[in-house]
Amino acid sequence: MNVICRRVVRGTTVVAWIGVLVLSGFSAVRATEPPLSLHPENPHYFLWRGEDVVLITSGEHYGAVLNLDFDYVRYFDELQRNKLNHTRTFSGLYREIASSFGITDNTLAPLPERYICPWARSGTAGYADGGNKFDLGQWDPAYFARLHDFMTQAQQRGIVVELNLFCPMYEDALWAVCPLHPNNNVNTTPDCPREEVFTLKHPALLDVQLALTRKLVQELRPYDNLYFEICNEPYFGGVTMEWQHRIIDEIVAAEKDFEHRHLISLNIANGRAQVEQPHPGVSIFNFHYCVPPDTVAMNYGLNKVIGANETGFRGRDDALYRTEGWDFLFAGGALFNNLDYSFTAKHPDGTFLDYQSPGGGSPELRGQLSILRDFLCECRPLVALKPDDTVILRRPGELQVRALVAPERLYALYVHDSLPNNVPPERLQKTWEVSLALNLPRGRYQAHWVNTKTGAVDKSETFDHEGGEKELAAPPFTVDVALRVVRH
Numbered sequence: 001m002n003v004i005c006r007r008v009v010r011g012t013t014v015v016a017w018i019g020v021l022v023l024s025g026f027s028a029v030r031a032t033e034p035p036l037s038l039h040p041e042n043p044h045y046f047l048w049r050g051e052d053v054v055l056i057t058s059g060e061h062y063g064a065v066l067n068l069d070f071d072y073v074r075y076f077d078e079l080q081r082n083k084l085n086h087t088r089t090f091s092g093l094y095r096e097i098a099s100s101f102g103i104t105d106n107t108l109a110p111l112p113e114r115y116i117c118p119w120a121r122s123g124t125a126g127y128a129d130g131g132n133k134f135d136l137g138q139w140d141p142a143y144f145a146r147l148h149d150f151m152t153q154a155q156q157r158g159i160v161v162e163l164n165l166f167c168p169m170y171e172d173a174l175w176a177v178c179p180l181h182p183n184n185n186v187n188t189t190p191d192c193p194r195e196e197v198f199t200l201k202h203p204a205l206l207d208v209q210l211a212l213t214r215k216l217v218q219e220l221r222p223y224d225n226l227y228f229e230i231c232n233e234p235y236f237g238g239v240t241m242e243w244q245h246r247i248i249d250e251i252v253a254a255e256k257d258f259e260h261r262h263l264i265s266l267n268i269a270n271g272r273a274q275v276e277q278p279h280p281g282v283s284i285f286n287f288h289y290c291v292p293p294d295t296v297a298m299n300y301g302l303n304k305v306i307g308a309n310e311t312g313f314r315g316r317d318d319a320l321y322r323t324e325g326w327d328f329l330f331a332g333g334a335l336f337n338n339l340d341y342s343f344t345a346k347h348p349d350g351t352f353l354d355y356q357s358p359g360g361g362s363p364e365l366r367g368q369l370s371i372l373r374d375f376l377c378e379c380r381p382l383v384a385l386k387p388d389d390t391v392i393l394r395r396p397g398e399l400q401v402r403a404l405v406a407p408e409r410l411y412a413l414y415v416h417d418s419l420p421n422n423v424p425p426e427r428l429q430k431t432w433e434v435s436l437a438l439n440l441p442r443g444r445y446q447a448h449w450v451n452t453k454t455g456a457v458d459k460s461e462t463f464d465h466e467g468g469e470k471e472l473a474a475p476p477f478t479v480d481v482a483l484r485v486v487r488h
Helices: 072-081 141-156 203-219 241-254 294-302 318-330 363-377 425-429
Strands: 017-023 026-031 046-048 051-053 055-059 086-090 119-125 132-139 160-166 226-231 263-270 284-288 305-310 335-339 392-394 400-406 410-416 435-440 443-450 457-465 468-473 480-487
Touching: 055 086, 055 318, 055 363, 072 086, 072 141, 072 363, 086 335, 132 141, 141 160, 141 203, 160 203, 203 241, 226 241, 226 284, 241 263, 263 305, 284 294, 294 305, 305 318, 318 335, 318 363, 318 400, 318 410, 318 480, 335 363, 410 435, 435 480, 457 468
Parallel strands: 055 335, 086 160, 160 226, 226 263, 263 284, 284 305, 305 335
Antiparallel strands: 017 026, 046 051, 119 132, 392 435, 400 410, 410 480, 435 468, 443 457, 443 480
């Protein structure tokens, strides 16, 4: 299964499902267990289907639902093959165009008349990217059928979906193709600057946004593999915090009578920021491009999940995103998503490698993130772990070291070179031979040095220790290596 630390129940790992819930004419499988939640014993991690979970993926660029040419079943099969358990997708209100951000065959930029969104087309010609204008007073049954199938296919493969509701218009060309733009609908929406779309300045726009929020909350009620993110990168394009809080309030109100409620995520910053006056309805605080991941420590006191739900503009090499994922989760985060440009509409299985996009992504990287998943499974229960670098008494001066610790039981360490963006190739070939000095209590231990690129245990040793400083020598490695020390 794709779920990290999945429990074997009654001799099988197959999830038990009961019944079929019919909603708005579409069938959706209803889970017997509540949706993804914060773990009650340690809310820095998730609880899902009875187990403590972190979410790890290297996923497509958020267009899996709105792009009719994208085969999300083949995409999910590839994630499942690598034991990755997360994907991020946009609701369809925001879309991009072919030239956006230099991304080759961008899944978020569908071909003309291959774009589907929550609203039905009207009988009036004139949408900016081909076809008829939208009627913001009518839902499109075909869109919701696709959305339900998308959620069900992910659910069956143990994949959690982040549904991102909104996204700022980064430039006028993106506002020009949005269904909310007055030129693209028959509902006479306000002709306002793109920077005012996600504010409280225009009640007519807000009404449409709130209606969409309520509709999606109702449609997706039965799915256990879901959380909502309010807005992608709201710190661009004029999005106000007051508007975000209004959307959060609408989700909370729409779910108030639900037996189980879904988590809500807020995207805080690119890099790092201190969360001030958090909305009580938010359970996940997500960051983009947070290298190094010191934003986790800055916000650890919130006692909520801290996530890195986007990276992918640092260059082509897999090592950049492998090290970023390991480093973030060892800092105490619980969610990591890399933008994987090997997924396109023509290559939904992630085999496209001739891209000129600003980041990376490959079958090899997904396999390496699977190794991260497996390593953390061996450290379960995750809820016993806390970031604690005080266990490290002496570290290699040129390398970074992080520790996740379950005191008196397990010590997990990650050692890596801090790679710059667009890293020189020779840096990736450098061989390191280093030792760590750890402060360990008295006991008998097993230590395993794990190759982050192959998953192999490159060196193991068993030792008795009287307590205090213990030096452990790593096997030769390039870029990074992981260490798991277990006390018996």
